[in-house]
Amino acid sequence: MKVSIITATYNSESTIADTIDSLEEQTYQNIEYIIIDGASKDSTLNVIESNSTRVSTLISESDKGIYDALNKGIEAATGDIVGFLHSDDLLAYPEAISDLVETLKKGDSEAVYADLEYVSKEDTTKVVRKWTSGQYEQQKLRSGWMPPHPTFFMKRDLYLKYGLFNLDYKIAADYDSILRYLWVNNVTASYLPKVVTKMRVGGASNRSLANIMEKTKEDIQALKDNQLFWPSALFIKNVSKIPQFFKR
Known part of the structure; x- marks a missing residue:
């Protein structure tokens, strides 16, 4: 299976090298790595060119934000499966993509997801919060459950069939897409x-009180x-995050 991994960048010079390094270390060979840059004004493009040997496609042009960039990446992708690696995120270990693909195959499913750690911005070895997803049950979505979107990989043809990110959402397009795929269209997940x-x-959704309020509005x-x-879904969704700060 070919896996298309998409990274959206914009003035990401301080973190993109770490992101690329984690991709370079992946033992899974059939990776199509796509970077969509929003016409960065810093040295992001130079850092990419200096650190990556596995970039298949690099597009740098103005866009309407991260979800527009990710949509461009999906449209440019040619892989069987599509996943995202944000410009300040890291793949946790060299076999991460291999394990995701194997899990999807074993489960004979259309999507796969895993667990995620929030780490310190300055020290990525320091875990701030751990998001343990748990086994998939569609009814959990009624209670505000969702898998961590950065760990969510799905077959590309389903993105095209059920729609890309809705640009009407500025912060919660990932949540909307997860609900659309898993709840409305019954995509199977392992x-x-x-x-x-x-x-x-320090992501966009929790960067300030105004962003938290906007995120809540968009979640609704x-x-x-x-x-x-x-x-009920929104209340449980927010309360369920509290234990994550103690699971490290």
Whole structure:
């Protein structure tokens, strides 16, 4: 199986080398690595060119934000499976992609996901929070459950069939897409009980109080748009994050 991995960058010079290094270390060979850059004004492109031997496609042009860039990546992809590696994230170990592919094959499923660690922005060996996903049950989505999107890999033809990221969402397009794929369209998913992605803290959704409020507003809209009862789902979704700070 060919795996297309998409990274969206914009002025990412301080973190992109680590991201690329984690991709370079992957033992899985059939990887198509696509980087979509939003016309960075810093040295991001120079860092990419100096550190990567596995980039298949590099596009640098202005866009409408990260979800627009990821959509461009999906459209450019030629792999059987598509996943995302954000420009300040890391693949946790060299066999991460191999394990994801093997789990998808064994489960005879259409998507696969795993666990995620939030790590310190300055020291990626320091775990701030661990997101343990658990086995997939579609009904969990009623209670606000979702897999960590950076660990979610799905067959490319399903992205084209069920739609790409909805650009009406500025922060929660990933949540909307997960609900659309798993809840509305019954995509089958398998769970790999390993941490495959490390995410630096300080992402767009929790960068400020205003962003948290906007994220909550968009989460509600995503639940409504995908025919899920939002008051209970949103409450449980937020409360369920609390134990993650103690699972390190």
